[in-house]
Each structure stands twice: as structure tokens, then as C-alpha cells.
Amino acid sequence: MVKYGKVTSDKPVHILLKMRSESGQTIQAHADMIGRKGAALLGKMGEAVGPATCDLLKQQIQSGVKTYLFLTLREGWNGPFVTYRCSLRYIYDSLIAGKNTLVPTYYGWDTGNIKTWFEITSIDRLSREQMNRLFVVSSGREIMSVVSSSATVFRVAVR
Numbered sequence: 193m194v195k196y197g198k199v200t201s202d203k204p205v206h207i208l209l210k211m212r213s214e215s216g217q218t219i220q221a222h223a224d225m226i227g228r229k230g231a232a233l234l235g236k237m238g239e240a241v242g243p244a245t246c247d248l249l250k251q252q253i254q255s256g257v258k259t260y261l262f263l264t265l266r267e268g269w270n271g272p273f274v275t276y277r278c279s280l281r282y283i284y285d286s287l288i289a290g291k292n293t294l295v296p297t298y299y300g301w302d303t304g305n306i307k308t309w310f311e312i313t314s315i316d317r318l319s320r321e322q323m324n325r326l327f328v329v330s331s332g333r334e335i336m337s338v339v340s341s342s343a344t345v346f347r348v349a350v351r
Contacts, residue, residue, distance in 0.1 A: 263275065283310055
């Protein structure tokens, strides 16, 4: 059982990133890498994900709990939000030797500026019904009711 603010959750905690993707490039590039190598590294630009969140997710993964990275982005210029679920294998605070072959080439030389890396082994688009089951663990609010805020990282669970 995990306590966050007013909400106590007996469900596993996951992470959701709100992101931008030019013409779906991010999703497609990572899906292609998973298809070729069985895994891909997805880097979070900007600030690192907090150590408490990373530690919690790592503990779940090491305990054999299915843990996910959810990616939410707009479909098209100003279209509806869509969400993808990625099976999370591990989280790194830097790009470690030997893992750079799992990074899609579009990252170019920006890899040194990335402070959080997610190793994912699958990427699947959620239905609207599945998206509506995600909630922010700190408030209990459905993710779709808060995703248009300025926040880009959310700790979520599934109802």
C-alpha cells in the first residue's frame, strides 16, 4: 500500500509522461527499436524524474510487479490526447555503456542532456476506456482531467 497526499493506493504505481512527438516519430522510432532489439531506451528531456519515484518504480520492477511507463501526447497538431503503455524494464539516471544501441538515432547528440532513461520492452496504444482508468495517485483524479495542465510527469495507477 502506497500513501500519496490524500490518496492511499493498494495498486502498483506507474509513471506517465506528457510529451510531444513530431508526426508520431517518438512512438514509431521506439516501436521499431523494440521490434529489432527487444527493447528501447526512451529519454526524458528536461528535469530528471525525482529519485523517490524512480526508487519506488525500481523496487516494484525488482519485486516482479508489472510496472509501466505511460506516454500521453496529442494526436495531430491540436487533436485529442492519446496514451501508450510501455512495459518498463528499468530506469537509469544516465546512459550507461552498452545500452546506447537501444537509443533511436533521432536523439542525435542530445543524449548527454537526458537525466532519466526508461528501458521499455513493449509499446501499445490504449483505448479511450483504458485511458479513462488511469488516475493520479496524489489526488485520485482521472489523468484525462489533469493532462492538459502544465505538469509533464505524473505518478499514476489503474482503476
